[in-house]
Amino acid sequence: MSENRKIGMVSLGCPKALVDSERILTQLRTDGYEISPDYEGADVVIVNTCGFIDSAKAESLDAIGEALDANGRVIVTGCMGVNEQEIRDMHPQVLAVTGPAQYEAVVSEIHRHAPPPAKHDPYTSLVPPQGIKLTPRHYAYLKISEGCNHNCTFCIIPDLRGKLVSRPIGNVMGEAERLAAAGVKELLVISQDTSAYGIDLKYKLDFWGGRPVRTRMKELCEALGELGIWVRLHYVYPYPHVDEIIPMMADGRILPYLDIPFQHGNPQVLRRMKRPAAAENTLERVQRWREICPDLAIRSTFIVGFPGETDEEFEDLLEFLEMAQLDRVGCFTYSPVDGAKANELNGAVPEEVKEERWHRFMQLQAEISRKRLGAKVGSRQRVIVDETGPEGAVARSSADAPEIDGLVHIQDGQELAPGEFAEVLIEDSDDYDLFARLDG
Numbered sequence: 001m002s003e004n005r006k007i008g009m010v011s012l013g014c015p016k017a018l019v020d021s022e023r024i025l026t027q028l029r030t031d032g033y034e035i036s037p038d039y040e041g042a043d044v045v046i047v048n049t050c051g052f053i054d055s056a057k058a059e060s061l062d063a064i065g066e067a068l069d070a071n072g073r074v075i076v077t078g079c080m081g082v083n084e085q086e087i088r089d090m091h092p093q094v095l096a097v098t099g100p101a102q103y104e105a106v107v108s109e110i111h112r113h114a115p116p117p118a119k120h121d122p123y124t125s126l127v128p129p130q131g132i133k134l135t136p137r138h139y140a141y142l143k144i145s146e147g148c149n150h151n152c153t154f155c156i157i158p159d160l161r162g163k164l165v166s167r168p169i170g171n172v173m174g175e176a177e178r179l180a181a182a183g184v185k186e187l188l189v190i191s192q193d194t195s196a197y198g199i200d201l202k203y204k205l206d207f208w209g210g211r212p213v214r215t216r217m218k219e220l221c222e223a224l225g226e227l228g229i230w231v232r233l234h235y236v237y238p239y240p241h242v243d244e245i246i247p248m249m250a251d252g253r254i255l256p257y258l259d260i261p262f263q264h265g266n267p268q269v270l271r272r273m274k275r276p277a278a279a280e281n282t283l284e285r286v287q288r289w290r291e292i293c294p295d296l297a298i299r300s301t302f303i304v305g306f307p308g309e310t311d312e313e314f315e316d317l318l319e320f321l322e323m324a325q326l327d328r329v330g331c332f333t334y335s336p337v338d339g340a341k342a343n344e345l346n347g348a349v350p351e352e353v354k355e356e357r358w359h360r361f362m363q364l365q366a367e368i369s370r371k372r373l374g375a376k377v378g379s380r381q382r383v384i385v386d387e388t389g390p391e392g393a394v395a396r397s398s399a400d401a402p403e404i405d406g407l408v409h410i411q412d413g414q415e416l417a418p419g420e421f422a423e424v425l426i427e428d429s430d431d432y433d434l435f436a437r438l439d440g
């Protein structure tokens with residue numbers, strides 16, 4: 001039996017699942033395993049699945065099949081692992097199935113099916129302090145909690161990942177410091193509900209840097225703001241206490257960016273969705289935030305065609321979009337999810353109506369985005385570089401999260417390096433991107 005053990009990994013789904021994959025690989029590397037770049041060279045392949053919607057399930061099942069065809073020895077984990085029988089019905093030959101965030105169970109199954117080397121050189125299998133990262137060196141996801149306490153009718157995340165479990169703030173900040181020390185220039189804070197951070201711990205007092213700090217969103221943002229790197233907040237619900245974060249953005253301590261999954265703009269639809277903060281006057285709150293921090297960029301996601309959505313409710317959504325003037329927006333047509341309470345609601349919207357509403361929504365948002373980006377032409381922006389090539393550099397501004405938002409194309413940025421900050425002059429724009437030259 002060879003002592004050279006190699007593990008392959010396929011990571012699907014959201015950034016939270018990516019963090020799970022990083023933790024699994026970090027532990028396996030610590031145990032002396034090597035990471036295989038392909039299926040054929042691996043002793044076992046791990047497929048970290050997504051099980052949120054039907055298309056994600058189909059992608060996960062296809063990925064499992066591809067790994068089995070190429071390797072034959074596959075361990076499945078992630079959200080779809082909650083429905084083990086569904087996986088085994090299609091792929092009975094998988095070695096093991098575990099659920100999301102079950103790191104120890106995954107590692108245990110790896111040990112069982114591909115025992116770790118009896119001896120490994122600690123100098124060649126050392127893991128960097130920040131662990132194994134699957135993102136580019138200059139940015140990283142910082143997961144602050146697991147699970148969710150909400151009962152949104154279209155969502156099954158609490159069934160997949162359980163109730164909210166926040167990480168103590170000292171633990172989170174220790175990881176953030178290690179990432180910053182390793183050269184990470186941008187931290188993307190993620191969870192199912194970042195605004196709820198610490199509620200389950202009753203905002204328990206913890207320690208960081210030798211001083212007491214409460215496990216709470218405001219204190220977390222204050223601490224992260226001391227690191228001197230970009231800090232970007234995702235999955236923030238518009239609760240009143242988010243108001244406390246906006247002055248930090250205006251002061252430059254954290255990025256003026258909020259990812260807020262509004263999902264709809266009509267109160268009746270939001271109530272049928274059982275969305276948290278459904279009763280809040282969101283438009284007024286957004287207006288106050290922008291008065292405090294004019295540079296604030298807001299991204300969001302919406303669902304059209306939710307069961308019972310009338311023409312009038314959809315028009316309310318378009319009016320909300322017009323009034324809110326959001327910077328970055330994604331939109332999905334409603335799709336039933338196995339186990340979701342929304343499946344029991346009356347008033348299914350015909351597919352052709354969903355599609356028509358989606359196109360109208362996206363057309364309006366494209367116009368809004370075009371105008372908001374056009375207003376930046378002539379301004380000077382600080383950007384972070386993601387890629388460089390013969391045609392220049394591809395970067396992002398403070399208003400752009402990686403992989404989901406727009407880009408800043410720097411025509412004369414050939415000499416820049418990934419992870420480098422640059423000052424640029426915005427010369428042009430389109431519906432989604434900015435075009436710039438180096439400033440000075």
